[in-house]
Amino acid sequence: MIDRRALLATAAAALSTSAVAGTAVRGQTAEPSLHALATQKGIIFGSALPAAPVLNRGTADADAWLAVIAAECGALVCENEMKWPALRPNATDFTFGRADAIVDYAAAHNMKMRGHTLLWHHPQWFPDWLTNHDFGSRPASEAERILTAHIRRVCAQYPQVVSWDVINETVDADTGELRETSLSKAMGQSVLDVAFHVAREAAPKAQLVYNDYMSWEAGHERHRAGVMRLLEGFRARGVPIDALGVQSHIGSGNSDDSVGFDTAQETEWRRFLDQAIGLDLKLAITEFDVHDKNLPADPAIRDREVAALGRRYLDLMLEYPQLDTVMAWGVSDRHTWLQGRWPRADGLPKRPNPYDADYRAKPLRQAMAEAFDAAAPRPPLV
Numbered sequence: 327m328i329d330r331r332a333l334l335a336t337a338a339a340a341l342s343t344s345a346v347a348g349t350a351v352r353g354q355t356a357e358p359s360l361h362a363l364a365t366q367k368g369i370i371f372g373s374a375l376p377a378a379p380v381l382n383r384g385t386a387d388a389d390a391w392l393a394v395i396a397a398e399c400g401a402l403v404c405e406n407e408m409k410w411p412a413l414r415p416n417a418t419d420f421t422f423g424r425a426d427a428i429v430d431y432a433a434a435h436n437m438k439m440r441g442h443t444l445l446w447h448h449p450q451w452f453p454d455w456l457t458n459h460d461f462g463s464r465p466a467s468e469a470e471r472i473l474t475a476h477i478r479r480v481c482a483q484y485p486q487v488v489s490w491d492v493i494n495e496t497v498d499a500d501t502g503e504l505r506e507t508s509l510s511k512a513m514g515q516s517v518l519d520v521a522f523h524v525a526r527e528a529a530p531k532a533q534l535v536y537n538d539y540m541s542w543e544a545g546h547e548r549h550r551a552g553v554m555r556l557l558e559g560f561r562a563r564g565v566p567i568d569a570l571g572v573q574s575h576i577g578s579g580n581s582d583d584s585v586g587f588d589t590a591q592e593t594e595w596r597r598f599l600d601q602a603i604g605l606d607l608k609l610a611i612t613e614f615d616v617h618d619k620n621l622p623a624d625p626a627i628r629d630r631e632v633a634a635l636g637r638r639y640l641d642l643m644l645e646y647p648q649l650d651t652v653m654a655w656g657v658s659d660r661h662t663w664l665q666g667r668w669p670r671a672d673g674l675p676k677r678p679n680p681y682d683a684d685y686r687a688k689p690l691r692q693a694m695a696e697a698f699d700a701a702a703p704r705p706p707l708v
């Protein structure tokens with residue numbers, strides 16, 4: 327057993343004498359941990375983590391960051407390190423070092439691993455060599471060879487992964503149609519089915535997930551419909567899929583198109599989730615954060631609204647006994663992917679995560695704790 331209290335005490339001691347980027351920081355996580363609260367209900371709770379803090383242990387920011395991770399999480403997922411651009415410098419080689427660092431850290435702290443992702447089937451996120459690959463005179467078999475070799479090798483490297491995002495974001499959010507990549511151009515959309523079949527063979531014990539960012543917000547109607555068509559097709563063709571990964575970048579959404587902050591369409595969203603479980607799929611929240619881009623400047627207002635929306639969302643999702651995993655896409659506002667990609671108009675730092683930039687628990691952390699506390703226990707695994 328990890329002694330989480332001891333970890334926090336160590337972190338607090340380290341931080342009381344250190345400074346990060348000129349700001350004094352203070353470790354402060356609450357007990358019981360989010361992991362403990364979730365576990366009581368049969369839910370896995372964890373976070374995305376990049377390799378940087380693991381590789382930079384011994385520096386103040388890395389240690390403060392990992393203190394929160396160690397105290398709160400029962401599972402980790404690599405933020406970028408298992409994606410093709412990170413693992414695959416070219417068509418033949420694999421570079422596992424950075425992902426290994428995270429996986430080893432998880433093992434040392436008794437945490438589960440989620441795997442993200444065997445194929446982010448989105449042209450923007452392909453490595454250049456794959457986009458420009460010469461598939462030769464038999465493009466379908468060359469594409470299938472590359473895909474199959476990749477999935478087999480990566481699954482073999484990480485047998486401890488309990489749940490794989492086999493395919494990520496292949497439905498175009500604007501049209502609901504399937505995206506095209508160099509792989510689908512070479513072998514057709516069977517690329518998706520093949521990925522699941524090979525994953526089942528290579529990771530027979532892992533949960534296999536389709537993961538995407540269709541959300542409860544207005545403007546996601548086509549995206550939801552497209553994802554549902556894909557899932558129904560998977561089922562009709564006997565594709566081995568176990569769960570739908572709901573990324574859950576809620577709030578102002580994860581693009582610049584969104585307006586407002588809370589545009590939830592709860593009825594439509596429940597219908598969508600009901601359809602998914604009607605296909606006998608489990609549900610997972612895979613990348614939770616609450617984007618405050620469109621909220622007023624005042625941090626207290628932002629924190630309150632973010633917490634309230636986060637609570638409403640988690641309560642709704644946790645009503646579904648099929649939902650047994652909640653992963654945050656980061657723990658602290660100091661390190662959030664949302665900051666760089668879609669800055670606020672007023673230039674202020676964003677506050678989408680449960681801990682602030684100085685690793686102090688925020689109202690969102692409290693809201694998450696209360697949601698886990700209020701959730702019904704998941705049914706026991708049969």
Ligand code: XIL
Nearest residue numbers: 405406442494495539573580613663
């Ligand atoms: C993001 C990472 O957080 C960023 O660091 C990276 O630059 C781009 O990818 N949906 C996903 C995740 O499935 O892989 C994305 O992660 C966030 C949106």
